[in-house]
Amino acid sequence: MIGFLTLLKREVMRFIKDALDTIAPPTVDVILYMLIFGLALGARLGEVQGVSYIQFMMPGLILMSIIRNSFYNPAYSLFQSRWDGNIADALSSPLSYTQMALAIILGGVARGLLVGVLVLIAALVLTNLPFAHPILVLVYGLSVSIAFAGLGCIVGLCAKNWEGINTVNVFLLDPLVLLGGVFYSLEMVRGIAVIESLTRLNPFTYIIGGFRGALLGTTEADAIIGLILALGLGVVLVMLSILLFRVGYHLKA
Amino acid sequence: MIVPAISFQHLRKAYRNLIALDDLCLDLQPGEFFGLLGPNGAGKTTSLHTIIGLVKPTAGRVLIKDLDAVRDYRQVHRLVGITFQEFVLDAQFLNVREILIYQAGYFGVSPKHAGSRADELLQQFALWDKRASRVQELSGGMKRRLMLAKALMHDPEILILDEPTAGADVELRHQIWEMLQDFHQQGKTILLTTHYLEEAERLCERVAILQKGRLLAVGSPKELARQRDQHRLEDVFLELIRSDKQ
Numbered sequence: 001m002i003g004f005l006t007l008l009k010r011e012v013m014r015f016i017k018d019a020l021d022t023i024a025p026p027t028v029d030v031i032l033y034m035l036i037f038g039l040a041l042g043a044r045l046g047e048v049q050g051v052s053y054i055q056f057m058m059p060g061l062i063l064m065s066i067i068r069n070s071f072y073n074p075a076y077s078l079f080q081s082r083w084d085g086n087i088a089d090a091l092s093s094p095l096s097y098t099q100m101a102l103a104i105i106l107g108g109v110a111r112g113l114l115v116g117v118l119v120l121i122a123a124l125v126l127t128n129l130p131f132a133h134p135i136l137v138l139v140y141g142l143s144v145s146i147a148f149a150g151l152g153c154i155v156g157l158c159a160k161n162w163e164g165i166n167t168v169n170v171f172l173l174d175p176l177v178l179l180g181g182v183f184y185s186l187e188m189v190r191g192i193a194v195i196e197s198l199t200r201l202n203p204f205t206y207i208i209g210g211f212r213g214a215l216l217g218t219t220e221a222d223a224i225i226g227l228i229l230a231l232g233l234g235v236v237l238v239m240l241s242i243l244l245f246r247v248g249y250h251l252k253a
Numbered sequence: 254m255i256v257p258a259i260s261f262q263h264l265r266k267a268y269r270n271l272i273a274l275d276d277l278c279l280d281l282q283p284g285e286f287f288g289l290l291g292p293n294g295a296g297k298t299t300s301l302h303t304i305i306g307l308v309k310p311t312a313g314r315v316l317i318k319d320l321d322a323v324r325d326y327r328q329v330h331r332l333v334g335i336t337f338q339e340f341v342l343d344a345q346f347l348n349v350r351e352i353l354i355y356q357a358g359y360f361g362v363s364p365k366h367a368g369s370r371a372d373e374l375l376q377q378f379a380l381w382d383k384r385a386s387r388v389q390e391l392s393g394g395m396k397r398r399l400m401l402a403k404a405l406m407h408d409p410e411i412l413i414l415d416e417p418t419a420g421a422d423v424e425l426r427h428q429i430w431e432m433l434q435d436f437h438q439q440g441k442t443i444l445l446t447t448h449y450l451e452e453a454e455r456l457c458e459r460v461a462i463l464q465k466g467r468l469l470a471v472g473s474p475k476e477l478a479r480q481r482d483q484h485r486l487e488d489v490f491l492e493l494i495r496s497d498k499q
C-alpha cells in the first residue's frame with residue numbers, strides 16, 4: 001500500500017508543484033468562457049430548458065474541465081516518464097502493474113476534480129446552481145473523471161511523441177465535448193441537420209445532459225443513459241489501461 | 254544444493270531478426286561478485302533487463318532465488334536493486350533527497366524510515382550538500398552516485414549495476430570500488446557490467462564474456478588468463494573476441 005500511495009503522491013505532487021502551469025490556465029480559460037458566452041452573449045439568448053443561458057452552460061463547462069484535466073495529467077506524466085526513462089523506476093519496483101495504472105489514473109482524477117471544483121466555485125460566483133441531485137453530480141463527476149484519466153493513461157502509453165497527446169485532444173476530446181451540447185440544447189440546433197445529427201450520435205450529449213439534469217434539475221437527455229455511458233466508459237478505459245500495463249505496451253522491450 | 258542467486262536458463266532474446274541473447278545459460282551463486290563483459294551490443298544490458306522484467310525473453314527464463322522473473326516479478330523486484338546504464342532519475346520535479354525517498358516509497362519503505370535512510374546514503378555518497386538540488390544541477394559523477402544510492406534505498410540482497418563507473422573520475426571510481434567491496438563483504442550478490450577490464454579483474458570473483466548474445470567464456474579472471482597463457486584479463490578478452498569473429 002505504501003508503494004501505491006507513493007506513486008499516487010508523485011502523480012498528484014507533479015501538478016500541485018506546478019500549479020501555475022497545470023491548474024491556473026485551464027481554470028482561467030473556462031472562466032473566460034463563462035464571462036463571454038455566459039454573461040455577455042447569454043443575456044441575449046433568454047432561457048434554455050427553463051434556466052438562464054449562463055446556468056445552462058455551466059454544467060458542460062465544469063464537465064469539460066474535468067475531462068481535459070483528468071486526461072492531461074496521466075497522458076503527459078506517463079509520456080514524460082517514458083521519454084526520460086524514469087518509468088523504469090516504477091517498473092522495477094514491487095508495485096503491481098495494476099497498482100501502477102490505478103495510481104496514475106487516480107492522479108488524473110485528482111487533477112480533474114480539483115479543476116472541476118475550482119470552476120464550480122467560479123460558476124457559483126456568477127450564477128446559482130440548485131444541485132438538484134447532489135449524489136448524482138458526484139457520481140457523474142467521478143466516473144467521467146475516471147474514464148478520461150483512463151484514456152489519458154492509454155494515450156500516455158501509446159503516444160509516439162508530444163504532439164500525439166495534443167492530437168487526441170483536438171481530434172477526439174474537443175469534438176466530443178463541443179458537439180456534446182455544452183453550449184446549446186438539441187432544441188436550439190433543431191433543423192441544422194449536421195449539428196443536430198452529430199449531437200444526437202455523440203454519447204457525450206447524454207453524459208453532459210445527465211450531468212446538467214443532476215446539477216440543475218433540467219430534463220432533456222435521459223439521465224440514466226448518460227450515467228450508464230459514463231460508468232461504462234470508465235470501466236472499459238480503466239481495464240484497458242491495466243491491460244496495457246500488464247502486457248508492457250511501449251514499456252518493455 | 255544451493256539455490257543460485259540468479260539463474261539464466263536457455264535465455265534467448267530476439268528483436269525482429271536481431272538475436273540479442275542466444276541460449277544464455279549462467280548461474281550466479283549467492284554472495285558472488287560477478288562481472289558480465291563484452292563489446293558494445295554484446296547483450297549485457299539486455300540480460301540485466303530480463304532480470305527485472307524490462308525485457309521480455311523470447312524463450313527461456315531467468316530465476317532469481319528460484320523465483321521467476323516474469324511470473325513472480327513483484328517478489329523479484331523486492332530482492333533486487335538496479336542502476337541503469339543511462340541516467341534514470343525522476344527529474345520532473347523532485348530534488349535529490351526526494352528522489353531517494355520516493356524510490357524507497359515504491360518499495361514500501363515508510364516515509365519516516367526512508368528519510369533517515371536517505372540521509373545516511375546522501376552522506377555516504379558525498380551528496381549531502383546537493384540534497385536540495387535538482388538533478389539538472391548535478392555533474393555526471395554525482396548522478397552516478399545518486400543512482401547507486403537510489404538502488405540501495407530498500408537494502409536489496411542483489412545488486413545489478415550496468416556500467417556503474419562509466420564517466421566516473423579516478424577518485425570516484427576508487428570510491429565506488431570500495432563501496433562495492435563493502436557490499437560484497439556484507440554478503441550481497443553483485444552483478445555488474447563494465448568495459449574496464451582491470452576493474453572486473455580487481456573486483457569480480459568470476460566473469461562471463463559475451464559476444465553477440467553468446468557466452469564465450471566463464472570463470473575467474475585468473476583462471477581464464479592461466480588457461481590461455483595470458484597475464485591480463487584484457488588480453489584474454491581480446492583473444493576471445495577476435496577469434497570468435499573469425
Ligand SMILES: Nc1ncnc2c1ncn2[C@@H]1O[C@H](COP(=O)(O)OP(=O)(O)OP(=O)(O)O)[C@@H](O)[C@H]1O
Nearest residue numbers: 253268273291292293294295296297298299300338
Ligand atoms: N529495444 C531494442 N530494440 C531493438 N534492438 C535492441 C533493443 N535493445 C537492444 N537492442 C539490440 O540488442 C543488442 C544488445 O544490446 P545491449 O544493449 O544488450 O548491448 P550491451 O552489451 O549492453 O552494449 P553496450 O556495451 O553498448 O551497452 C544490440 O545489437 C542492440 O542494438
Ligand SMILES: [Mg+2]
Nearest residue numbers: 297298299338
Ligand atoms: Mg549496455
